Amino acid sequence: MLNFYVRSNFMEKYNPQEIEKKWQQIWDAPDYYRTDIDNEKPKYYALEMFPYPSGNLHMGHVRNYSIGDVVARYRSMAGFNVLHPMGFDAFGMPAENAAIAHGVKPGDWTFANIKNMIRQQKAMGLAYDWEREVETCRADYYRWTQWLFELFYKRGLAYKKEAAVNWCDTCGTVLANEQVVDGKCWRCDHEVHKKNLAQWFFKITDYADELLADLEKLTGWPNRVKIMQENWIGRSEGAEFSLEVVDSEEKISVYTTRPDTIFGITFMALAVEHPLIEKIIAGKPNETEIREFIKATRNMSDMERTSSESEKRGIFTGAYCVNPVNGRKVPIWITNYVLYEYGTGAVMGVPTHDERDWMFATKYGLDKILVIDNPAAPLELSKMDNAYIDAGVMVNSGEFDGMQNETAKSKIVDWLEAKKIGTRKINYKLRDWLISRQRYWGAPIPVIYCEKCGEVLVPEEDLPVLLPDDVEFKQGALSPLSTSKKFNDVKCPKCGGKARRETDTMDTFICSSWYYLRYADPHNDKKPFDRDKVNYWNPVDQYIGGIEHAILHLLYSRFFTKVLRDAGMLDYDEPFTNLLTQGMVIKDGAKMSKSLGNVVSPEEIIAKYGADTARLFILFAAPVERDLDWSDQGVEGSFRFLNRVWRILGIFEKAIKSGAENYDAETLTAEEKDLRRTLHKTIKKVTEDLHDRFAFNTAISTLMELVNAAHSFQDKLINPNLAREFANNLLRMLAPFVPHISAELWSQFFAGDVHKQSWVKFDEAALVEDTIEIVVQINGKVREHATVANNLSRAELEKIAPNLPRVAELIAGKKIVKIIAVPNKLINIVVK
């Protein structure tokens, strides 16, 4: 008989610090997680958004990487050839701020931070192929970022123009539209204002239509991310047409989505930036007043100017234009509510059918003409107190009268097109991506300005344009690169004449728009990446990161992918097939932050409980997409569970070691069969949760139930074969979640490495139960439980149920109306 309760010394106590260190050393061997192309297996690319190297991991990182690691380890065991890399988004302002504040070189600061973060990532037991690590601030990476800039330039997708751009004083640089949130800088939260500067742009608007249309292909993306991108791109269909200015050669072009209301135009509204203004106000009696209005409006913050709350104001220019559809002469106003950047910067004013125009016209006493009537309740202009924006029937619209306004929309545009006054037009809210930054710690824009040749690209063979180190870090309108003598000492690559370098660097979002491609071929020194390698590994099968990049990084990366596809560098349309947006880690009802003092340090948790406990807690406490409430007691609970695993396998130690791999399950006792059934049900459930659902919390709870079930054998003999089967499968299932303890316990009982084992498979036969407990309801209320044979037919269930003693008693004297039987589930008896 087996002496089941004596444990070896080793199994006495779970000591995470000791075993985690041991396994991390083993995994740190250069080849352990090396990945290569393997055409025998299906590939799987699991990727977490790479971090900015701030110096320390926070719980958000821990959550992100824990999720990714489960995915990668599971897929690898399930037979996929898995690529799971890590890197650092290493350019950016904090490094430069550290240089300003403490005099450290941005590079030194960054590399020290990276080193520490890698140490912390390794302490989490993450399965990365570190051979493929990329750091965007290294010349061997940004050389290709610059090369890609040149590719965009050559394809007509990079251009420099002067424009009113977003400027953040605290960051000392311009920002892209995507990087301004509610009029504030996305990074430092300070108010952004407009500045006229010549800046580099990427022509993302060329791809607006495809970026919108292809959202449909992204069936593996959360809906809300797609909706956010859809809103951001902001496609609208309408017409563009022009109105002649009275007593002038000039025309005003306008865009409208409501061509059906053209007959209702009573004024024209121009943005204060509109170029026509200068021409029409010259010499007008109130010219000074107009200029003052323009100046005041321009001085308003973006927030004020674009808020729908702000009062609509304007000033009459004294000029008129003519509505081409009815010849009506309408006054031209300059207003604070028309945006210059959208459409044509001029808007037709139709007070009766646009709320903003209504408010404006009411304030300044402008005319109103009703052109769409409500068929259900005819409108009377004198009784209206706001615009009528719903559908209706055309009135006061000449030949279009009586038509449904929706029909008229298209007819009127046909008419405009026929008369060559206007055309159909699609507009987008999306603007081109402003990519220059007046900062040092970024990839220099590889352009040289020659007095003779103008704008010239740095020749490919001269890349990278290295960051100089003789710079002064002062904030101003110019990049610190302008203070470097070495950097600016340059001749024109074309004519050899006098020239100067572009001193702005690129938005770091450019660096992060292609890093997932570089992982496929990280050491290539001939090109950014090899096409075949990228076509093998990419697109990313599962991308995991925070929702904060719903637009920014995810939109930019989609844009890059499409451009590189058009350049023949890769063969697919979308970079990330499936996207998982993890929730935040919250403590005491708020996001962890230094200012709130509710930060829990991952390093401390790992030191106290081990990485396995930290990972387990964070995966168990909430579904991945939802915010996660940090709970110190919850962490204790996860630690307890791992101790229970250790303990029960310790109790089973001798049995496990003496058990056989193959045995006849029929030899088991009824109680053992129950445990075996639980085991195989767990295999089924955990596999489904991992493979299809990312339901790590329920997968773990199922594993807890399995371990709880095994506890009924803690002071009873267990069949050694079953004990061995139990341990083998349990450890393989735990491996993706808690890699160290799984590896250690596996090595105690089984040969090889648990992480190189195949994924568990359930035995269909083990799931079968001879008898099943079904629910008996009377009028929908549970009244009895009956144990019946498995798969008992509907007819037999209907026969059995009313005769069960308790049921018979309850339905005595009543009439059975109907019996609904669902095999293996329930019987509902409807009585009267």
Add this chain to the structure above:
RNA sequence: GCGGACGUGGCGGAAUUGGCAGACGCGCUGGACUUAGAAUCCAGUUCCUUCGGGAGUAAGGGUUCAAAUCCCUUCGUCCGCACCA
């Protein structure tokens, strides 16, 4: 204002296809072990109850033999967009 997600015990959450609401964990209660504590193990833990039951998934209504799940209305929370003509 528009668009979206959501609302389940003291708490985190489960219920995947409409079929026993509250799995699992935390907390709490009781017990075992212990001189005692810690740890561990076992049991209990939605609410009400006259112990027969009854009520219950934000509120109200509907569909159905059967609703947390589907439909309608209302309320609330969170997120996104917000003068884009």
